[in-house]
Amino acid sequence: MxxxxxxxxxxxxxxxxxxxxxxxxxxxxxxxxxxxxxxxxxxxxxxxxxxxxxxxxxxxxxxxxxxxxxxxxxxxxxxxxxxxxxxxxxxxxxxxxEAVDYPITPKEHGTEFLMDNRHLWLRSSKQHAIMHVRNEIIRATYEFYNKEGFVKIDPPILTGNAAENTTELFQTKYFDRDAFLSQSGQLYMEAAAMALGRVFSFGPTFRAEKSKTRRHLIEFWMMEPEMAFMDHDDSLEVQEKYVAYLVQSVLDNCDHDLDILERDKDLLKKYTELPYPRVSYDEAVELLQKNDFDVTWGEDFGSPEETFIAEQFDKPVFIVNYPKAIKPFYMKRHPERDDVVLCADMIAPEGYGEIIGGSQREDDYELLRQEIVDFGLNVDDYEWYLDLRRYGSVPHSGFGLGLERMVTWISGTEHIREAIPFPRLLNRIYP
Known part of the structure; x- marks a missing residue:
């Protein structure tokens, strides 16, 4: 049989x-x-x-x-x-x-109880469906980048320097020196792009950010492509093509799971239509101020601001050219302005916030070295990174997509903690 x-x-x-x-x-x-x-x-x-x-x-x-x-x-x-x-x-x-006294019964349970029993909660139909959506996004990511001629590269998880905000690093001992859990594989992916042209990574990243919002995790997974000979506009085209591909793949291969999640498939289908709209940071500030938001040029946007901007469109939207002062040191200055950089955040519809952050990278050795100094970083720690500008520097761009944010949005899930099998939150490292 x-x-x-x-x-x-x-x-x-x-x-x-x-x-x-x-x-x-x-x-x-x-x-x-x-x-x-x-x-x-x-x-x-x-x-x-x-x-x-x-x-x-x-x-x-x-x-x-x-x-x-x-x-x-x-x-x-x-x-x-x-x-x-x-x-x-x-x-x-x-x-x-035979199972005896299974703790998660068909009745309603509180979130903390379910999180304490996450190892069992994964068995429920909704969690099962979310994990299938997550798996499909991962599968489709490999398919997309293989079709586009990218090479998969694995950056290290233990690093000796910061990619972004030094206050968000998890520090550990590495024999006789300090090391950190990776915030991002980006700097290493830039090195890989200088060797292989188009590369992508997929792996865990860590942020020691004391946040309790529904969009934040301490440990999460990132898709990080890096592309040589590509400028900022080229990168935006790859980003929207990639996101539309993921949405379509979930529609094609997770039909029953989307039914279980009661997700609006017609709405998801709308998100596969390209191109996605683009608004500048300047335009976004003006729009917010006209609608009684208390924002000042030079500030980063929070969840309410991102949600309002996204509500003005029926697809994901790019906010481009943020102020230099609120972005990491490696982003390339705008060719016509010293106060903004060539970067973009992709904001998802329906209040799901930022799902992609990316930029053109600074390819000028002297400018990049000065940025490292101005950010208060130790230049010696970044000599290998500066070598990429010493030896055959080229225009290059890249971005990072947060897997769990993507899963949360596509599955229509309220909180990001359900988009990963075992979430690590500010107050939770069990089970």
Whole structure:
């Protein structure tokens, strides 16, 4: 008898199969039992009819506890009443392991309780769907960059210097010297781009930022492409093409998951239409001031400001050319202005905030060296980075996309903590 996964049921309609699963829930009457089964690939219904099975099998079905693991044997059939579309008519049940007093019952639970039991909460249908969306974004990322001629490079997690704000570094001892957990792989990706042209990385990054907002994590994953011989405008085109590709891939391959999440697919489809609008930082400030926001030129935008700007458009929007004083040292100055840099943040619709930050990198040795000094950084720590400007410097650009922010937006999830399997928050490192 063939063993299959639930997700492959459509290939085996009318066949007798065996499936290993957990019992997510159950209900029964005097003559029939309905089992909600999951196996990691999907959820579907198992039906046990008393008149069609041994009495032992029916009594076993009625006594199964939530999250007990079982082998079920039966015939796959179509089920037009369910969104999944298929079910199994069970003939036999073999209990693998009985679960006793599973803590997450079908009733409502508080967020802190669910986070304390994150290792079990992942089993629920909504969390299952979010993880599928996350997986599809990762899969589609590799596909996109491979198609575009990029090379995957892995920057180090332990670094000897800061990429951005030195106050957000996690410090550790590296034998007889200090080291830090990576804030970003960008500086190393620039070195890789000078060797391989177009590169991308995907890995964990860490920010010791004491924030409790729904958009922030202490540990998160970043997609960071870096591109030689590309200016700022070239980079914006890659960014919007990439984001549209991710949205379309989720629509194509996570249809059932989006149903579980009750996500508006027509709205998501709108986000695949290019190009995305662009507004300058100057225009954004003017727009906010006209609508009674208390903002001054030179300040960074917070969540309310980003949300308002995004609401003026029906697609993601780029805010370009931020003030130099609020951006990292490596961003290239605007050719016509000393007070702004060639950079952009992509703001997602629906109040999800920034999902991409990027810029053209400063390629002039003297200017970059002076910026390192002006930022109060130790030039000796950045000699290797300056070498990239000494030996064959070229115009180059790059950006970083926060995976969890992308997952939160596409899945329509309220809080970023549900977009990663085991979130690390200001007050949480368990489980």
């Amino acid at each position: 063939k063993k299959i996964q639930i997700i492959d049921s459509k290939k085996h309609v009318g066949e007798k199969v065996k499936i290993g699963a957990w019992v997510a829930n159950k209900r029964s009457s005097g003559k029939i039992a309905f089992l909600s089964l999951r196996d990691g690939s999907a959820f579907f219904q198992g039906v046990v009819v008393k008149s069609e099975v041994d009495e032992r099998v029916f009594e076993q079905a009625k006594s199964l506890t939530q999250e007990s693991s079982v082998w079920v044997t039966g015939t796959i059939s179509e089920d037009a009443r369910s969104k999944f579309g298929y079910e199994i008519h069970i003939e036999d049940i073999d209990v693998i392991s």
